[in-house]
Amino acid sequence: MSEKPTIFQMFLSALAAMFGVQSSQNHTRDFSAGHTWTWMLLGVVVMALFVAFVILLVTWALSMAGA
Amino acid sequence: MTLIGRGLALLGLILSPSAYAEWQVNLMPGVTEISRAVYDLHMTIFWICVAIGVVVFGIMLYSIINHRKSRGAKAHNFHENTLVEIIWTIVPFFILIGMAVPATATLIKMYDKGEAELDIQVTGFQWKWRYHYLGEDIDFFSSLSTPREQIANESEKGEHYLLEVDNPLVIPVGKKVRLLLTSNDVIHSWWVPGLAVKKDAIPGFINEAWTVVTEPGIYRGQCAELCGKDHGFMPIVVDVRSEEDYKLWLAEMKQAKAQASDAATQDWTLADLMEKGEEVYNRTCAACHQVTGEGIPGAFPALKNNPIMVAEPSAHIDVVLNGKAGTAMQAFRDQLDAVELAAVITYERNAWGNNSGDLVTPAQISKLKQ
Numbered sequence: 001m002s003e004k005p006t007i008f009q010m011f012l013s014a015l016a017a018m019f020g021v022q023s024s025q026n027h028t029r030d031f032s033a034g035h036t037w038t039w040m041l042l043g044v045v046v047m048a049l050f051v052a053f054v055i056l057l058v059t060w061a062l063s064m065a066g067a
Numbered sequence: 068m069t070l071i072g073r074g075l076a077l078l079g080l081i082l083s084p085s086a087y088a089e090w091q092v093n094l095m096p097g098v099t100e101i102s103r104a105v106y107d108l109h110m111t112i113f114w115i116c117v118a119i120g121v122v123v124f125g126i127m128l129y130s131i132i133n134h135r136k137s138r139g140a141k142a143h144n145f146h147e148n149t150l151v152e153i154i155w156t157i158v159p160f161f162i163l164i165g166m167a168v169p170a171t172a173t174l175i176k177m178y179d180k181g182e183a184e185l186d187i188q189v190t191g192f193q194w195k196w197r198y199h200y201l202g203e204d205i206d207f208f209s210s211l212s213t214p215r216e217q218i219a220n221e222s223e224k225g226e227h228y229l230l231e232v233d234n235p236l237v238i239p240v241g242k243k244v245r246l247l248l249t250s251n252d253v254i255h256s257w258w259v260p261g262l263a264v265k266k267d268a269i270p271g272f273i274n275e276a277w278t279v280v281t282e283p284g285i286y287r288g289q290c291a292e293l294c295g296k297d298h299g300f301m302p303i304v305v306d307v308r309s310e311e312d313y314k315l316w317l318a319e320m321k322q323a324k325a326q327a328s329d330a331a332t333q334d335w336t337l338a339d340l341m342e343k344g345e346e347v348y349n350r351t352c353a354a355c356h357q358v359t360g361e362g363i364p365g366a367f368p369a370l371k372n373n374p375i376m377v378a379e380p381s382a383h384i385d386v387v388l389n390g391k392a393g394t395a396m397q398a399f400r401d402q403l404d405a406v407e408l409a410a411v412i413t414y415e416r417n418a419w420g421n422n423s424g425d426l427v428t429p430a431q432i433s434k435l436k437q
């Protein structure tokens with residue numbers, strides 16, 4: 001079962017880490033194969049996406065408030 | 068009294084109806100649109116918390132009672148449940164968003180700095196407030212007016228103990244009043260719960276706050292930033308009046324100012340100055356230099372038997388008018404008028420056995436003030 005996760009699965013795992021909940025099945029899978037560097041890079045990318053999302057959200061909220 | 072006796076006495080105090088007469092534990096709804104919005108927000112969030120509490124403790128209590136050991140309950144031994152974990156993460160997320168939306172709406176309303184009809188500069192001092200009505204040439208200090216005997220427990224405490232001032236901030240009802248807050252010495256904070264205004268007054272900065280009060284009346288507040296020895300003795304009183312009464316007050320203030328400058332040109336006797344000086348001293352200087360003139364060693368110098376008091380008066384006048392930079396001794400040049408300054412200096416030079424016999428006249432001070 002301990003196959004290498006696909007990029008999409010890794011992306012989902014990064015999101016799950018941000019959310020704070022992960023199934024132990026995926027957890028085992030993610031830790032049994034792959035490189036640390038891929039995860040770190042993915043972490044930075046997901047954080048950047050999150051920051052961009054927050055900026056968009058705030059811009060939208062401010063435009064709703066008429067600022 | 069024994070420990071039990073004391074405990075019973077305390078219990079009696081807690082249970083007596085008089086202890087409840089003034090009981091208000093909740094936030095007050097206040098008298099402005101903003102204060103009511105803040106109150107509603109507070110209540111909304113309070114009830115959300117109550118609901119969460121009821122659910123959480125309800126489940127807990129139910130589990131404790133119905134799954135107790137004596138009934139033969141066996142603990143489930145499992146490690147994870149992704150679904151439940153997701154639910155207990157998402158539910159608080161939505162609860163928080165649900166609180167943040169109305170809170171942000173209220174905050175945005177509070178920061179609306181649109182045109183005000185009256186601008187007042189509020190300056191914090193150790194330990195009093197100064198109100199300057201911009202464009203009206205009205206500028207006065209507002210200090211604690213609770214008598215010293217009440218503070219020293221020598222007489223019964225009044226109804227508004229430590230929440231009363233000599234000159235309240237007077238504003239018209241229904242008008243948008245903008246407050247420009249700053250400080251002369253350390254950080255203070257101008258706080259009036261009834262208006263839901265609490266804003267720091269910081270030296271070198273100007274903070275803005277505003278209010279539109281919808282009901283005439285007297286609203287009381289306090290300095291809300293620990294600012295030194297008399298932090299608890301610099302209350303705020305806001306006197307909200309109808310438009311006409313406010314106009315009348317403005318006219319009275321202007322007249323009083325004209326009269327004060329007349330008084331400065333009159334002749335004053337030593338006895339008159341001493342009488343006025345004692346009143347000014349006890350109100351303005353005694354917090355630091357003490358009623359006895361003995362000061363507090365290491366903090367505030369004694370004025371009694373101080374060589375300055377019998378030497379040539381100019382040094383004494385200079386320190387009172389201009390203060391000592393970098394110390395708690397403020398410049399009283401603008402805080403007091405010429406008569407008050409002359410009176411307090413004359414008083415210090417002749418009270419407590421200083422007996423210099425010097426009379427410093429208001430005319431002398433008027434010249435120096437220009």
Ligand SMILES: [Cu+2]
Nearest residue numbers: 255256290294
């Ligand atoms: Cu203060």
